[in-house]
Amino acid sequence: MSSQTLAIIKPDSFRNKNTGKIVDRILSAGFEITAMEQQHLSKKRAEAFYDIHSERPFFHDLIVFMTSGPCVPMALRKNDAVSSFRELIGATDPQSARAGTIRKDFAENVQNNAVHGSDSDDNAAKEIAFFFPSLQIRSN
Ligand code: ADP
Ligand code: MG
Numbered sequence: 001m002s003s004q005t006l007a008i009i010k011p012d013s014f015r016n017k018n019t020g021k022i023v024d025r026i027l028s029a030g031f032e033i034t035a036m037e038q039q040h041l042s043k044k045r046a047e048a049f050y051d052i053h054s055e056r057p058f059f060h061d062l063i064v065f066m067t068s069g070p071c072v073p074m075a076l077r078k079n080d081a082v083s084s085f086r087e088l089i090g091a092t093d094p095q096s097a098r099a100g101t102i103r104k105d106f107a108e109n110v111q112n113n114a115v116h117g118s119d120s121d122d123n124a125a126k127e128i129a130f131f132f133p134s135l136q137i138r139s140n
Contacts, residue, residue: 003116004034005065005081009072010018010114011065014038019039019072022115025102026076035132036074041067058111065111082124085117093132 007026009019027034041049046066078084084124090101094113096103107113118124128135 002077002079003121003124004128005076005078005085005124006116007074007076007085007118008116009074009116010112010116011067011069011071011106012104013061013114014070014072015068016106016108018106018114022102022106025088026074026085029078029084031076031078031081031085034075034077035128035135036072038070038072042069042136043067048099049127061111075128075132075135076121081116082121086119089115091116 009022013019013022023033043063046063047054050059050062050066053062054101056062076085088102090097090103092103092113093101093110094107095110102115103113106115118127
């Protein structure tokens, strides 16, 4: 069934001029982009987005990274969008990511790992609302 996920082209990809190449991978994999916008996150917004990781040792550096330059959040649609996108991007640490995945090919390291992808349908809905509060969610 068609469903949604939230992707972010992270600041490392933006800085390395990989935005277009990553968008091409996403479209070639059959995703429909229903919303997309270049944004430069404030510390407050980045902390709110990654609130679930606030107790992790890497949290502070993650916020510095995510606010270091523009990023490109996008809402995506496809069958089984969440798992299909996680498959396309590969493991969190690019050293463990499968060949041909976005993180394998574009990530700098486990923190600067090129892209974000939601990890569940519930979080996808929350994350899409976080970046695109006015996006209408179609049911078909
Ligand atoms: P994912 O993005 O694959 O869902 P997590 O939700 O576990 O991974 O972590 C969120 C983000 O925090 C990662 O994408 C990465 O940018 C950063 N991160 C995760 N683990 C580490 C780590 N061990 N060291 C530094 N940064 C990390
Ligand atoms: Mg995650």
